[in-house]
Amino acid sequence: MKRVSIFTGKFRATMIAVTVASAFTASTSFAQEDKDLKPAVKTATQINESAANSQVKVNNLTDQIDSKLQQFKTINKEIEGLDVYNSQLRKQIANQVQEMADLNRSIDDVSVIERQITPLMIRMIDGLEQFVALDVPFLQEERSNRITDLKNMMDRADVAPSEKFRRVMEAYQVEMDYGRTLEAYAGLHTIDGQERNVDFLRIGRTALIYQTRDGSLQGIWNKESNKWEALSSDYRTQVTKGLRMAKKQMAPDLLMLPVAITD
Structure with a gap:
């Protein structure tokens, strides 16, 4: 029985020693693993930070793209409006060019008419003078002065042909009114x-x-x-x-x- 006890005690000592050795070995292994994991953890942390920064950049780029896209759409609408406006302006310019051409033709026609109407007015004044001379002799001085004024007006360069014609027709109208x-x-x-x-x-x-x-x-x-x-x-x-x-x-x-x- 004693021999058993001694054996048992030695066995326990051996187990304790093994346990202590195992604990030491495990501790050493954990330290080694911890030492090996630190770079990996550090690298993972750096990767996460880089990923976060990249995400921020991506978000900023996305916002910029959205902003640029909105500007692009706005500019496209402005371009469409300008196209319509320019098309309308082109039509107006074409009409103005046509009007200018018509006015130039009218000016040419007016020049021709002016050259023709001046002799006509002179003949009308001469005819009016003859009519007054042969008419009933009323208001002779007034009517004679009116004809003299018309003749003097025809020599004036500061009176437009239209005004000359108006004055001649006015004199004819006055003579017509005398009759009624x-x-x-x-x-x-x-x-x-x-x-x-x-x-x-x-x-x-x-x-x-x-x-x-x-x-x-x-x-x-x-x-x-x-x-x-x-x-x-x-x-x-x-x-x-x-x-x-x-x-x-x-x-x-x-x-x-x-x-x-x-x-």
């Missing part, structure tokens, strides 16, 4: 060699009558003989009435006056 109006005006008239103040009564171009201020004498222009003839005192009241009507001093009414009948 009733007018009374004061003037001087020679009666029996003596100049007298009289009132003239013009009834269109149908009759031109004068009456002295005292109403004692009156006369009428004879178109056939182209001279003045005395009127009977029987017409005094009618002439006075006509003068008052022309001066707007009484309402229009029927007048009984002699009228020359011409063929």
Whole structure:
């Protein structure tokens, strides 16, 4: 029995020694593994950090690409709008070019018309002068001055041809209006060699009558003989009435006056 106990004790000692040796060996192995793992861990950490930095760069690049893409889309829309605008401008420019061509042709035509209308206006003024000379002799000074002004105007370079033509037509219109109006005006008239103040009564171009201020004498222009003839005192009241009507001093009414009948 003692021998067993001693053997058992030796066995335990041996086991303890083995255990201690194993623990030491394991500790040494763990230290070695730890020493071997540190570089790997460090490398893995660096890889993770690099990956994180790369991801940040990727995110930044993605944001930049999105921004550039948005700018690209915006610029494309602007380009489309500019294309439409430029197309419209090209049409407008084409129309303006056509208008310029039309204006140039019109200017050429105006030059031709101006060269033709100036002689026409001169003939119209000469014709008007002849007409006034042969017409009933009313407002002779006024009408003569109007024709003189027209002739002087034709020699002026500062008056446009359009204005000259307007003035000539205006003179013709005035002469036309004389034929359908009733007018009374004061003037001087020679009666029996003596100049007298009289009132003239013009009834269109149908009759031109004068009456002295005292109403004692009156006369009428004879178109056939182209001279003045005395009127009977029987017409005094009618002439006075006509003068008052022309001066707007009484309402229009029927007048009984002699009228020359011409063929």
